[in-house]
Amino acid sequence: MVGGDDKPTLGQHICGWDYRGRVVGVAVTATSDRGVAPVRGSLAVYPGTFDPFTPGHRDLVARARVMFDRVIVLLAVNADKQPTAEATARAALVRDAMPAAWRNVEVDTWTGLTTAYCSRRSATVIVRGVRTAADLRYEYQLAAMNKQLGIQTVWLPARPQLAATSSTVARAYRSAQSARPPHNTEE
Template sequence: MGTDDRVRAVYPGSFDPFTPGHLDVVDRARGIFDEVVVLVAVNGDKHPDADEKKRAAAVRAVLPPDWTTVTVAAWRGLTAAYCRDHDAAVIVRGVRNTSDIQAESRLAAMNESLGVATVFLPARPELAAVSSTVARAARR
């Protein structure tokens, strides 16, 4: 945490594409934390249609202009390293179901061991069925 006691949270993901569920998580996170960084990351297990810089630009394009406490950054590397380098105290993760919770809990434990806490925000029921995989398939 910074000397001004503002809490910066990081919401990482591949965001290929950025869905209404992602937007909802950002909106709720900005109500909890002073600043939210949407971290468009590279995941070696995923093969997005666009590179992280193009995906970051796409995310910026859909964020409402009055969300002045939300920024977007492209990143290659561990999320915990970004958090350390950019004075972020918390990682925010959206979870849709028990499978997400199990997978995210493992990541949260690793990030906790690296000094960064994780907060889970459950998906709203009406948005839980939409994943980036489903959204990608729908646009093809």
């Protein structure tokens, strides 16, 4: 809290610089949605394959939507990945996971560079989640490239209780559950 004010604050910590000393990524933690006003006129893009869309993803959207006027959850169509469902089906699942009250959140799909999508939609920031130090190293490289292409990156750290679950872990669990033989209750 700043100056003894009881209002929650929006903490900001700069985490990465490029070789010229320019900021390429910022980690932000909103301590509460109350008292946090979105950046006026801002449009943020939260890209990912979301296969599946996890509680951690939903939490990041919930936090981003109070920081920015509008947030687009961008379902990236990546030919190098083999998702378990088509992009339109995954987009529908993501939409279904959003409360109707989140009117400033939309879901879209895109094939290509996220920065090209941001330019097309006049978005000025990309939101990315980080769970581990390894994530941050990878995200730093993406943020540096995105900054060169004119788009700032904001990193939101995963909440500790949600950090252990990734889409990869969720897919593995779902696969293991579907491979289990049915439970026989007659024995």
